[in-house]
Amino acid sequence: AQDTVANFFGGVVIVTERPFSKGDWILTPTVEGTVEDITFRSTKIRTFANAVVTVPNSKLANEAITNWSEMKKRRITFNLKISYQTSRDKLEKVTRRIESLIKNHEEVHKDVILVNFDAFSESSYDIYIYFFTITTEWEKWLQIKEEINFKIIEILNEERVEIAFPSRKIHVEQDSDKLGAKPIT
Numbered sequence: 207a208q209d210t211v212a213n214f215f216g217g218v219v220i221v222t223e224r225p226f227s228k229g230d231w232i233l234t235p236t237v238e239g240t241v242e243d244i245t246f247r248s249t250k251i252r253t254f255a256n257a258v259v260t261v262p263n264s265k266l267a268n269e270a271i272t273n274w275s276e277m278k279k280r281r282i283t284f285n286l287k288i289s290y291q292t293s294r295d296k297l298e299k300v301t302r303r304i305e306s307l308i309k310n311h312e313e314v315h316k317d318v319i320l321v322n323f324d325a326f327s328e329s330s331y332d333i334y335i336y337f338f339t340i341t342t343e344w345e346k347w348l349q350i351k352e353e354i355n356f357k358i359i360e361i362l363n364e365e366r367v368e369i370a371f372p373s374r375k376i377h378v379e380q381d382s383d384k385l386g387a388k389p390i391t
Contacts (some may be wrong), residue, residue, distance in 0.1 A: 209264065214246050216263030221246070230275040236261060279315045279338040280347045286358065287330035289368040296367055297323060301333050303361045308337050313350045315340050332368030 221244070226232045230241050232251065239253040248260045286304070288297060305321035307315055315338040324334035339350050362369065 209262070210247070212262075212264035214263075214266035216265070218246070219267040219345075220244060220249065220263050221233070225271045226273045226275070230273055231274040233270045234261070236265065236269065238317060241359070258261065274342075277342040279317075279340060281337040281338050281341065282347075282351050282354070283334075285324065285327075286333040286335060287370040288333060289329065289370045290330065292331060292367050296365055297331055297333075300361060300365050300367050303365070304333065304358055307352065307357055307361065308335070311350075311354065313340055329372045333382045 222227075225233075226241050228241050228244060232238070232241060237259045239251040239259065241249060242252050242258065243250040244390050246263070247272060248262050249266055251259050251261060253259060278382070288300065301321060301323050305319065308319050308321060318336070318338065320334060320336040322334050323331060325332040339347050341347055341350070
């Protein structure tokens with residue numbers, strides 16, 4: 207009976223505060239997916255594995271809920287790792303060309319666009335890339351990200367700049383005494 211009352215009041219909170227609606231994509235510490243049904247006792251959420259999870263409203267009412275459907279824009283961020291063989295001028299030119307590409311893309315939100323030479327990492331110069339797409343739709347977002355990535359590859363190819371890969375330099379010294387070799391006299 208106590209659980210029923212708690213679920214009822216949890217349902218009242220969800221219905222009155224409306225942190226999400228049917229069809230919204232939400233994330234809680236318990237579950238992530240699309241809201242399929244909201245009753246006074248529970249909420250049904252379809253996960254991305256296509257399972258339906260029924261969560262008691264008393265639990266949802268006391269959890270942090272991220273409503274991804276309320277996003278106004280969607281972020282893309284990554285580090286582009288450039289080979290240490292790249293000259294300073296080429297690094298700067300590539301950085302500015304990528305920045306221009308992103309700033310002039312019609313599907314990119316113009317509020318915050320960061321494209322900066324950010325760090326000397328273990329195996330590369332790192333260009334930090336951070337921006338938002340206008341769309342929040344997952345498939346469209348992936349298409350925009352892919353399109354920009356392909357154009358970045360074109361810029362790198364045109365400038366003859368290589369993407370770095372993790373590498374290690376090993377220095378080997380030969381000690382002729384330990385190898386049993388006789389020194390040359």
